[in-house]
Amino acid sequence: MAIRIERLKSLVDNFQGRAILVLGDLMLDDFIWGRVNRISPEAPVPVVDVETETFRAGGCANVAANVRALGGHPLTIGVIGRDDAGARLKMLLAELGIDAGHLVEDDRHTTLKTRIVAHGQQVVRTDREDRSPVGSKLVDALARQFDKVLGDAAVIVVSDYDKGVVNEELLGRVLPRAKQAGVPVFLDPKVHHADYYRPVTMMTPNRREAELLSGIAIRERASVVEAGNKLLERFECPYVLITLGEDGMSLFSQDAAHDIPASALEVFDVTGAGDTVIATMAIAHAAGAAMEEAAWLANHAAGVVVGKIGTASLTRPELTHAIESRS
Numbered sequence: 001m002a003i004r005i006e007r008l009k010s011l012v013d014n015f016q017g018r019a020i021l022v023l024g025d026l027m028l029d030d031f032i033w034g035r036v037n038r039i040s041p042e043a044p045v046p047v048v049d050v051e052t053e054t055f056r057a058g059g060c061a062n063v064a065a066n067v068r069a070l071g072g073h074p075l076t077i078g079v080i081g082r083d084d085a086g087a088r089l090k091m092l093l094a095e096l097g098i099d100a101g102h103l104v105e106d107d108r109h110t111t112l113k114t115r116i117v118a119h120g121q122q123v124v125r126t127d128r129e130d131r132s133p134v135g136s137k138l139v140d141a142l143a144r145q146f147d148k149v150l151g152d153a154a155v156i157v158v159s160d161y162d163k164g165v166v167n168e169e170l171l172g173r174v175l176p177r178a179k180q181a182g183v184p185v186f187l188d189p190k191v192h193h194a195d196y197y198r199p200v201t202m203m204t205p206n207r208r209e210a211e212l213l214s215g216i217a218i219r220e221r222a223s224v225v226e227a228g229n230k231l232l233e234r235f236e237c238p239y240v241l242i243t244l245g246e247d248g249m250s251l252f253s254q255d256a257a258h259d260i261p262a263s264a265l266e267v268f269d270v271t272g273a274g275d276t277v278i279a280t281m282a283i284a285h286a287a288g289a290a291m292e293e294a295a296w297l298a299n300h301a302a303g304v305v306v307g308k309i310g311t312a313s314l315t316r317p318e319l320t321h322a323i324e325s326r327s
Contacts, residue, residue: 003292003293003296005323005324007293008293008296008297008300008323009320009323009324011284011287011288011289011293011297012070012287012297012316012319012320012323013316014287014288015070015071015072015283015284015286015287015316016071016072016316017071017072017073018071018072018073018154018155018283018286018287019072019073019074019075019152019153019154019286020067020072020073020074020075020153020154020155020156020157020279020282020283020286021074021075021077021146021149021150021152021153021155021156021157021183022060022063022064022067022074022075022076022077022156022157022159022279023060023077023078023142023146023156023157023158023159023165023166023174024059024060024063024078024157024158024159024160024161024165024166024188025059025060025078025111025159025160025161025162025163025164025165025166026058026059026060026061026076026078026079026080026089026103026110026111026165027057027058027059027060027061027062027089027110027111027112027113027161027163028055028056028057028058028061028085028086028088028089028092028110028111028112028113029055029056029057029058029062029113029115030053030054030055030112030113030114030115031053031054031055031056031114031115031117032048032050032052032053032114032115032116032117033050033051033052033053033054033117033118034048034049034050034051034052034116034117034118035048035049035051035118035119036048036049036118036119036123037049046118046123048116048118048123055088055089055092056092056312057089057092057093057096057098058111058113059111059159059161059163059275060076060078060159060161060165061076061078061089061092061093061098062275062313063157063159063188063275063278063279064076064093064096064098064279065093065096065098065313066275066276066279066280066301066313066314067157067279067282067283068096068097068098068313069096069313069314069315070279070280070283070301070313070314070315070316070319071283071316072279072283072286074098074099075099075102075149075152075153076093076098076099076100076102076103077102077103077104077142077145077146077149078103078104078142078165079103079104079105079106079108079134079138079142079164079165080100080103080104080105080106080110081105081106081107081108081109081110082105082106082107083109083110085109085110085111085112085128086105086110089110090103102145102148102149104138104141104142104145106134106138108130108134108138108164109128109129109130111127111128111129111130111161111163112127112128112129113125113126113127113128113129114126114127114128129163130163130164131162131163131164132164133164133167133168133169134164134165134167134170136169138165139167139169139170139173142165142170142174143170143173143174146173146174146177147177150177150178150181150183151181153183154183154285154286155183155184155185155186155282155283155285155286156178156183156184156185156186156282157185157186157187157188157278157279157282158171158185158186158187158188158200159188159275159278160187160188160189160190160193161190162190162192162193166190166193167193167196168193168195168196171193171196171197172196175198175199175200176199179199184201184202184285185199185200185201185202186200186201186202186203186204186278186281186282186285187200187202187203187204188203188204188205188274188275188278189203189204189205189209189213190209191209191212191213194213194234194235197235197237198235198236198237199236199237200235200237201237201238201239202237202238202239202240202241202281202291203231203235203237203239203240203241204240204241204242204243204274204277204278204281205231205240205242205243206242206243206244206245206274207242207243207244207245210227210228210231210242211227213231213234214226214227214228214230214231214234215230216230218242218244221259224242224244224250225250225252225257227242228240228242228250228252228257229252229257231252232252232253232254238253238254239251239252239253239291240252241277241281241295241298243273243274243277243302244262245262246262247261247262248260248261248262248263248299249262249277249295249298249299251291251292251295253291258292258295260295260296260299261299262299262303263299263300263302263303263322273302273305273306276298276301276302276304276305276312276313276314277298277299277301277302278298279301279313280294280297280298280301280302280319281294281295281297281298284297284298297319297323300319300322300323301314301319301322303322304318304319304322
């Protein structure tokens with residue numbers, strides 16, 4: 001189909017108020033910013049003089065933040081710990097205007113990723129997390145929240161970061177309910193859980209995930225097409241979107257394949273770009289976009305956020321400007 005600039009802009013205008021159910025692994029992203037002026041005398045590592053520290057919503061919470069920044073209404077479901085990281089994440093969500101009323105609190109540790117950044121470059125990252133699957137009690141609580149908001153959702157996003165919330169038991173309960181309700185499900189996958197991803201409407205693997213899930217090494221376009229068709233067959237889903245970094249993205253359906261070139265002008269940080277892609281796909285589809293139109297919008301959105309440092313989102317005016325300037 002021909003993609004028209006005015007059509008894309010009108011879809012962006014229609015994002016306002018679209019309800020997107022976001023289910024997955026919540027995280028707190030901690031960024032420690034500083035400068036390097038010397039190497040440690042204790043080991044051959046840089047010494048970072050810390051200048052400031054910032055916190056941002058990560059994982060499934062970053063998907064919700066992207067939906068909210070684009071004018072949507074995220075219905076966010078996940079597990080949050082009774083700890084300092086959990087309290088800070090709830091505060092961040094409140095500041096973003098995201099309702100935390102559907103989060104489930106537990107003694108489980110909130111996933112905390114700390115990145116030390118010097119001169120705009122990430123030096124090291126530390127992860128504090130519990131990756132074991134959540135138990136049946138938490139699954140029951142999450143499923144209850146899912147049932148409460150399912151009727152309000154235009155699209156469901158499942159954000160699997162392999163931190164324990166998205167597991168076989170939970171997916172076995174919520175995915176059939178979504179299908180019965182006729183609500184499309186867009187899923188950002190992890191290889192370990194491949195056997196549980198049915199039924200879904202769309203999967204959005206990156207290049208490496210697509211290789212592992214399909215068993216096909218992606219090199220040239222022919223291998224991308226082979227991998228995309230293999231994923232459609234394996235997961236029995238109507239659509240697959242493979243994100244390919246600097247090579248853009250490719251959208252597959254049962255009867256077509258569409259290549260979308262990357263739109264980024266500069267790439268500073270790819271942290272959270274996949275969250276932006278699936279959030280934009282979901283809200284665009286909720287606003288009436290065909291899947292190819294949604295993919296073009298997601299591509300433009302990703303091109304904006306990779307030009308920012310750290311976990312980032314973008315607004316509707318930023319997306320509209322990207323469409324106008326890069327199409």
